[in-house]
Amino acid sequence: MAVKFDRISNLIIVLVTLIVTSYLIEICSQLIIKKLPAYDSRWVFRAKKPPAYSDSPYFSAEFMHESSNGEKGKFDDKVRRLVNFEGKYINVIDGHRRTAFVPEDAKNTVYIYGASTIYSQEVPDEYTIPSIVQRKINEITTQYKVVNYGVSSMNSEQQLFFLHETTLKEGDIVIFFDGGCDIIYKVYNDYEYGLNINTLRNSEKPGVLESRILPVLEKLKLIHFAELLKYIKQQSPPLHTRNAEEVNARAIKASENFANNIRLAHQYSKASGADFYHFLQPSIFSLKSRTKHEQLLIDNFLLTPPGMEFVYTHSIDKFANQNDALNADGIISVDLRSVLDNKQGEVFLDFAHTTERANEIIATAIFSMVRWKR
Known part of the structure; x- marks a missing residue:
């Protein structure tokens, strides 16, 4: 009888200890969360009219509603294709962001390929x-019309895919503006072929924390502890971005692939009698x-993925070296x-995206x- 009583007593002690410990963990988590930096997510941040929008x-x-809803697309196993959208500020026509000021009598086309910075959902069409x-x-000639081939998340390989779908003619001009998404998706995310329907599906699979641990904590009413774990997960760089040697290895491979895509784009353009230009894009880093x-903006892990600066720093020189190699091959890069x-002033909304003042500088x-023909 005494042995049975001792077992019950021990069980009660264990249960009480677990309850008290859980309560202390929840209280401590709540106190910690209150002291952690509070960051705004992308659209919450932009809706508050940050400095880059101060003079816009x-x-x-109304614009913010279009900005957050006007850029829609459908993925296939190669690329992402834009869905048409009609608005006051943002328009997508025949799968392309509308270019303003296009002359009616243009004889040739300027095709500008890039990712989200070329699509530019941060600003109206013009x-x-x-x-x-x-x-x-238009200030020097009406011979050209510009087509915006910007699609969010596209790297140089996917831009090349779109270019191969394009029928060029003598006198046309092809412009590639890139580098950022090759680093983001091939080095930071370690997606061999960039972002497509296959990598998207894999990236959406929940991890152990989301699928197993957090649901249990929420059932146990350890809500603040669950929030703390989610915060820690969000601000922690992915494991594969923490080792410099691994990042360097992926950056070398990605930059070589990047340069090869530019060479193939140059060849395809020249074969059709079109001129080709390549531009390595800037970023906040x-x-x-x-x-x-x-x-x-960099410290806010909801605007700049944690570890992105580390990856960019270890990658960009390799891309710049390839840029030099392209010029040595006779390609304007x-x-x-x-x-x-x-x-002058603030232009960045996050680590990559800018407003009209930066776009004016880049476009200039x-x-x-x-070399424009007049």
């Missing part, structure tokens, strides 16, 4: 890089110095990493490098 004449709740390039072309606000160093640089 179009900024409004402020995208392709639209600004078009505006500048390539600035020679940062403002306090820009550093806050321009390094625009420093093009925003002398910008692109326009100045192209």
Whole structure:
């Protein structure tokens, strides 16, 4: 009888200990969460009119609604294709972001391929890089119309895929503006072929924390502890981005593949009688110095994925070296990493995306490098 009583007593002690420990963990988690930096997610941050939007004449709740809803796409096993959208500020027609200021009597086409920075959902149609390039072309000739081939998340290989679907003619111009998504998806995310329907499905699979641990904690009413674990997970760099040697190895492979895609794009363009230009894009990490606000954008792991700066730092020189090699091969490849160093005011909304002032600088640089026929 005494043995049975001891077992019951021990069990009660264990249960009480577990309950008290759980309660202490929950209280401590709540206190810790209150002291952690609170960051805004992408659309919450933008809706508050951050400094990059301070002088933007179009900024409004209506624009923000279109900005967050106008960029839609469908993935296949190769690329992501845009879905048409009609709005006041943002329009997608025949699978392409609308270019403003297009002349009616243009004889040739300028095709600008890139990712989200070329699509530019951060600004209305007339402020995208392709639209600004078009505006500048119109000042000297009406021979060209610009087509915006920007699609979010596309790397150089996927841009090449879109180019191969394009029928070029003598006198056309092809522009590739890239580098960022090759680093993001091939080095940071370790997606061999970039982002497509297959890698998207794999990336959406929940991990052990989301699928097993958090549901149990929520059932046990350890809500703050679950929130703390989610916070820690969100701000922690992926395991495969923490080792410099592994990152360097992927960066070498990605940069070599990147350069090969540019060479193939150049060959395809020249075979059709079109001129080809390549531009290595800038980012917040390539600035020679940062403002306090820009550093806050990097520190906010909801705007800049944790570990991205580490990966970019270990990758970009390899891409720049390939840029030099392309020029040595007779391909016009321009390094625009420093093009925003002398910008006035804030232009970044996160580590990669900018508003119209930066787009104006970038478009001016692109326009100045192209040999236009008048």
